[in-house]
Amino acid sequence: MHLLWGALAASASLPFSQAAVKNHTGNGFPNGRAAVPFPNVVYPGASVPYAVAGAKTNQTSPPSYPSPWGTGLGDWAEAYEKAIAFVSQLTLTEKVNLTTGVGWEGDKCVGNNGAIPRLAFNSMCMEDSPLGVRDTDFNSAFSAGVTTAATWDRQLIYQRGFDMGSEHRDKGVDVQLGPVVGPLGRAPEGGRNWEGFSDDPYLAGQAVMATVQGMQDAGIMACTKHFIGNEQEHFREPGEFDGVELPGYSSNVDDRTMHEMYLWPFADAIRAGTASIMCSYNQINNSYACQNSYTLNHLLKNELGFQGFVMSDWSAQHSGVSSALAGLDMTMPGDESFDSGTAYWGANLTIAVLNGTVPQWRLDDMCVRIMAGYYYVDRPNNMVPDAPNFSAWTTDTYGPYHWYANKDVTQINYHVDVQGNHAQGIRALAAAGTVLLKNNGALPLTGNERLTTVFGEDAGENGWGPNGCGDRGCDNGTLAMGWGSGTANFPYLITPQEAIKAEVRANNGNFESVTSSAAFNQMQALANRVGQPGVGGACIVFANSDSGEGYITVDHNEGDRNNLTLWNAGNHLIKTVADYCNNTIVVMHTVGPVLVDSFYDHPNVTAILWAGLPGQESGNSITDILYGKVNPGGKTPFTWGKTRASYGTDLLYMPNEGDAAPQLDFDAGIFTDYRGFDRRNETPIYEFGFGLSYTTFSYSNLQVQSHGITPYVPTTGNTPAAPTYGTVSNDTSDYLVPEGFDRVPVYIYPFLNSTSLNASSGDPMYGIDYTFPAGGYDSSAQPYLGAGSNVAPGGNQQLYDVIFTVTADITNTGSVVGDEVAQLYISLGGPSDYNAKVVLRGFDRITISPGATVTFSADITRRDLSNWDIDTQNWVINDYPKTVYVGTSSRKLYLSSPLDTSSSGSSNTTSSSMMSSASSYSTSTVWSAPVSSASTESAASTESAPWTASTPETTPWAASTESAPTWSAWSAASSGW
Ligand SMILES: *[C@@H]1O[C@H](CO)[C@@H](O)[C@H](O)[C@H]1NC(C)=O
Ligand SMILES: *[C@@H]1O[C@H](CO)[C@@H](O)[C@H](O)[C@H]1NC(C)=O
Numbered sequence: 023m024h025l026l027w028g029a030l031a032a033s034a035s036l037p038f039s040q041a042a043v044k045n046h047t048g049n050g051f052p053n054g055r056a057a058v059p060f061p062n063v064v065y066p067g068a069s070v071p072y073a074v075a076g077a078k079t080n081q082t083s084p085p086s087y088p089s090p091w092g093t094g095l096g097d098w099a100e101a102y103e104k105a106i107a108f109v110s111q112l113t114l115t116e117k118v119n120l121t122t123g124v125g126w127e128g129d130k131c132v133g134n135n136g137a138i139p140r141l142a143f144n145s146m147c148m149e150d151s152p153l154g155v156r157d158t159d160f161n162s163a164f165s166a167g168v169t170t171a172a173t174w175d176r177q178l179i180y181q182r183g184f185d186m187g188s189e190h191r192d193k194g195v196d197v198q199l200g201p202v203v204g205p206l207g208r209a210p211e212g213g214r215n216w217e218g219f220s221d222d223p224y225l226a227g228q229a230v231m232a233t234v235q236g237m238q239d240a241g242i243m244a245c246t247k248h249f250i251g252n253e254q255e256h257f258r259e260p261g262e263f264d265g266v267e268l269p270g271y272s273s274n275v276d277d278r279t280m281h282e283m284y285l286w287p288f289a290d291a292i293r294a295g296t297a298s299i300m301c302s303y304n305q306i307n308n309s310y311a312c313q314n315s316y317t318l319n320h321l322l323k324n325e326l327g328f329q330g331f332v333m334s335d336w337s338a339q340h341s342g343v344s345s346a347l348a349g350l351d352m353t354m355p356g357d358e359s360f361d362s363g364t365a366y367w368g369a370n371l372t373i374a375v376l377n378g379t380v381p382q383w384r385l386d387d388m389c390v391r392i393m394a395g396y397y398y399v400d401r402p403n404n405m406v407p408d409a410p411n412f413s414a415w416t417t418d419t420y421g422p423y424h425w426y427a428n429k430d431v432t433q434i435n436y437h438v439d440v441q442g443n444h445a446q447g448i449r450a451l452a453a454a455g456t457v458l459l460k461n462n463g464a465l466p467l468t469g470n471e472r473l474t475t476v477f478g479e480d481a482g483e484n485g486w487g488p489n490g491c492g493d494r495g496c497d498n499g500t501l502a503m504g505w506g507s508g509t510a511n512f513p514y515l516i517t518p519q520e521a522i523k524a525e526v527r528a529n530n531g532n533f534e535s536v537t538s539s540a541a542f543n544q545m546q547a548l549a550n551r552v553g554q555p556g557v558g559g560a561c562i563v564f565a566n567s568d569s570g571e572g573y574i575t576v577d578h579n580e581g582d583r584n585n586l587t588l589w590n591a592g593n594h595l596i597k598t599v600a601d602y603c604n605n606t607i608v609v610m611h612t613v614g615p616v617l618v619d620s621f622y623d624h625p626n627v628t629a630i631l632w633a634g635l636p637g638q639e640s641g642n643s644i645t646d647i648l649y650g651k652v653n654p655g656g657k658t659p660f661t662w663g664k665t666r667a668s669y670g671t672d673l674l675y676m677p678n679e680g681d682a683a684p685q686l687d688f689d690a691g692i693f694t695d696y697r698g699f700d701r702r703n704e705t706p707i708y709e710f711g712f713g714l715s716y717t718t719f720s721y722s723n724l725q726v727q728s729h730g731i732t733p734y735v736p737t738t739g740n741t742p743a744a745p746t747y748g749t750v751s752n753d754t755s756d757y758l759v760p761e762g763f764d765r766v767p768v769y770i771y772p773f774l775n776s777t778s779l780n781a782s783s784g785d786p787m788y789g790i791d792y793t794f795p796a797g798g799y800d801s802s803a804q805p806y807l808g809a810g811s812n813v814a815p816g817g818n819q820q821l822y823d824v825i826f827t828v829t830a831d832i833t834n835t836g837s838v839v840g841d842e843v844a845q846l847y848i849s850l851g852g853p854s855d856y857n858a859k860v861v862l863r864g865f866d867r868i869t870i871s872p873g874a875t876v877t878f879s880a881d882i883t884r885r886d887l888s889n890w891d892i893d894t895q896n897w898v899i900n901d902y903p904k905t906v907y908v909g910t911s912s913r914k915l916y917l918s919s920p921l922d923t924s925s926s927g928s929s930n931t932t933s934s935s936m937m938s939s940a941s942s943y944s945t946s947t948v949w950s951a952p953v954s955s956a957s958t959e960s961a962a963s964t965e966s967a968p969w970t971a972s973t974p975e976t977t978p979w980a981a982s983t984e985s986a987p988t989w990s991a992w993s994a995a996s997s998g999w
């Protein structure tokens with residue numbers, strides 16, 4: 023039995039032994055791998071005709087240094103002014119405090135950085151989750167991301183973000199750890215897919231944008247996560263598997279897939295102004311996400327112009343200097359492993375700046391980015407008394423402020439009710455996100471059914487209470503959220519059983535339910551009664567499928583799902599009822615697709631609903647739908663395939679490279695979910711975007727207005743040189759712990775305990791000969807990337823130019839008012855192994871009265887029409903013929919029109935058939951670590967260290983020529999205090 027340790031387990035399990043990663047053998051992990059460049063690595067410098075599946079075992083991506091310094095692009099300018107003014111007055115240790123957490127359970131939140139008492143600046147509170155305030159009481163439990171996406175309603179999505187942000191604000195949280203667009207959902211088994219929105223990058227991008235805007239409008243910082251390629255739970259962190267210590271898995275992703283799929287929604291989050299981004303546990307192309315200079319420096323900070331700060335996932339940091347140079351800005355929870363009392367940063371970052379292994383400008387940039395996020399959302403005017411007014415570690419009113427150290431007992435929970443009227447919004451959103459998959463006229467129910475019956479454990483209470491399983495780590499009773507850190511406590515949970523019963527009784531009807539899982543005889547008997555002539559009514563069967571975060575295992579599912587079937591013998595349950603009851607209505611609460619082949623076309627199954635993960639108002643929301651108080655308008659945000667194999671992707675459940683890092687090759691490229699089904703001519707049961715209504719709609723009158731294509735100009739010019747703010751004294755005695763300081767045990771501090779840096783480090787490897795990439799220290803002006811921007815975050819701003827506006831008329835041809843989600847897809851043209859048949863590029867949810875016609879309108883931007891060109895390292899509208907479609911799902915595309923993108927000598931259309939090196943594009947726009955110089959570094963160190971300077975981000979140690987400051991100064995501080 024293996025145990026893979028995940029972060030954020032308050033109580034669920036214990037950390038795996040850190041012995042292996044603490045062992046200074048050579049320059050890497052004991053099980054370290056050589057960086058074997060794959061010849062087809064599709065990153066700058068590579069040249070392949072096009073990347074279909076550039077993901078190969080052991081591939082690496084090139085280094086990218088220096089770490090881009092924030093400059094206050096776009097609407098960040100004012101926040102930068104304030105941040106710079108603030109940071110300029112800080113001492114070195116005060117700056118380090120901003121960057122480093124105090125350690126697991128050190129303070130009241132799931133993460134807290136150090137405070138600056140001299141300026142009465144409190145530590146910041148980082149708190150889960152993407153669906154509500156975790157670890158507290160009198161908060162709301164919102165619908166999960168996947169149900170949110172199923173609404174396809176930007177206004178509802180924004181409002182949920184705003185309401186969640188308000189609750190975090192009112193609890194005194196500074197950073198809400200959400201929303202999620204990583205995992206994106208490469209494979210449906212991925213345990214945390216439900217925390218995110220949709221496996222379609224466009225839908226995920228639209229949803230994350232509205233969510234970030236809503237959250238931050240409430241005055242807290244969003245932390246969009248997990249960056250990037252975080253697509254499964256198995257092996258996500260270094261840990262033991264069957265007695266073998268394994269590094270975290272590597273997501274091997276080619277450049278084009280990275281841009282067109284996994285990076286896409288992060289670009290939208292950045293455009294929306296996300297204050298922070300969390301780097302993930304996994305490796306990407308064999309370099310850990312929190313020290314991967316390519317993903318953090320090149321993609322995130324340079325190409326996308328991210329102005330906020332990068333925060334590590336909990337214990338996802340594996341190096342000190344290397345992670346700093348690679349672009350990490352804040353380490354959480356701050357200690358090396360939970361409550362190790364040691365840290366990569368803290369005192370070691372103080373030492374690293376003093377001995378020059380981390381340049382001052384890099385530390386200053388970390389601090390300015392953190393404080394800019396703080397000012398960008400106007401935190402100073404959104405403070406609440408006693409913040410944070412709760413403790414993540416207990417709901418007891420009194421207890422230790424410093425939980426792990428059991429120190430300073432005081433009032434730590436104020437039990438502030440932050441729910442406002444959010445219940446109404448939660449009920450409305452969950453109903454709006456419910457998808458009607460099948461309806462033979464059974465729905466809506468009239469309320470006059472003689473006998474209404476409900477079946478399945480998923481309809482009822484969790485006998486242990488709605489919060490009876492820590493972090494929802496069980497599947498008892500009705501399922502309203504998955505498990506793990508992405509959860510919140512329920513203030514109450516309305517079950518389907520109680521809500522339907524109340525509805526039936528309001529009409530004086532009869533109601534019975536069987537919710538005991540194994541009571542098949544009783545179910546059969548009850549279903550048989552409904553089926554009797556002269557009785558009649560409805561049999562509503564509830565079934566679910568759960569998943570969550572890898573630190574909790576539920577029914578042998580270690581976070582990721584082991585299969586795509588319904589839990590608790592769901593198929594048998596449905597069949598038992600349907601065989602006797604000719605009006606069997608199936609409701610599924612699932613984290614993603616499940617296999618419905620055994621019952622979807624059963625003649626007695628008259629209706630099927632997917633109710634997702636609805637949150638606290640579950641029963642009310644489904645009752646609103648069942649009885650037609652709300653006309654269903656949700657659309658499935660993923661494909662329902664016939665078999666597990668029909669998805670064409672899967673997870674890695676067993677290590678595949680011995681004791682080296684498991685290799686998760688993204689060899690489906692862009693062809694996941696509907697893109698893959700379309701390419702393989704695989705007919706799904708319910709296609710992406712599908713969903714029925716109690717009315718019907720017709721589509722007509724497609725119009726395409728062209729706004730013309732202006733020439734696309736790659737960004738040129740240089741950044742300013744790296745600024746520094748304030749001066750750093752070289753007198754190490756300035757950084758000694760103050761006289762009489764009241765130290766919290768096991769806490770991570772920025773102070774030195776000796777004027778000798780070596781002694782203060784306490785690291786036996788201090789001073790080993792290790793060369794960091796020279797580029798990491800280059801503070802000179804750097805060229806902008808052509809795909810980047812010197813104007814605003816989000817990449818080259820011309821990508822967002824509107825090139826076409828498409829309109830279509832949608833008529834409600836039925837007899838009741840209803841919502842239709844009109845969807846716009848584009849065929850980008852070209853070979854079928856290059857572009858997907860169609861990709862989603864627009865949608866709108868519109869309420870239409872019976873008989874009325876409403877005009878759907880959507881803008882198509884340059885980005886929407888482009889492919890990522892690996893040769894020019896930019897987005898290109900190639901000259902493949904393009905077609906726009908408008909319809910009601912990815913396979914019901916009623917209207918179409920060609921899109922003429924060939925117009926007027928515009929430089930963003932290629933004239934050659936493939937994106938062969940169009941000479942008008944600058945290719946020399948990589949930050950100052952061009953491949954050539956990087957490979958010099960690489961060559962130099964390949965001999966001495968398997969880690970190669972070309973991937974110094976894989977160096978686990980904070981080593982340097984001068985210092986190897988791995989251990990906290992405190993770890994050696996047996997003297998003193
Ligand atoms: C460190 O590695 C050495 C050499 O492989 C080994 O002998 C030793 O047991 C390891 N120590 C720990 C704590 O893992
Ligand atoms: C990947 O790297 C590991 C560790 O160096 C090596 O054992 C393995 O053979 C490599 N696999 C491939 C397919 O190159």
Ligand SMILES: *[C@@H]1O[C@H](CO)[C@@H](O)[C@H](O)[C@H]1NC(C)=O
Binds near residue numbers: 119771
């Ligand atoms: C750093 O933060 C800790 C914890 O909040 C605090 O005790 C300490 O005084 C801070 N150090 C400085 C230099 O402000």
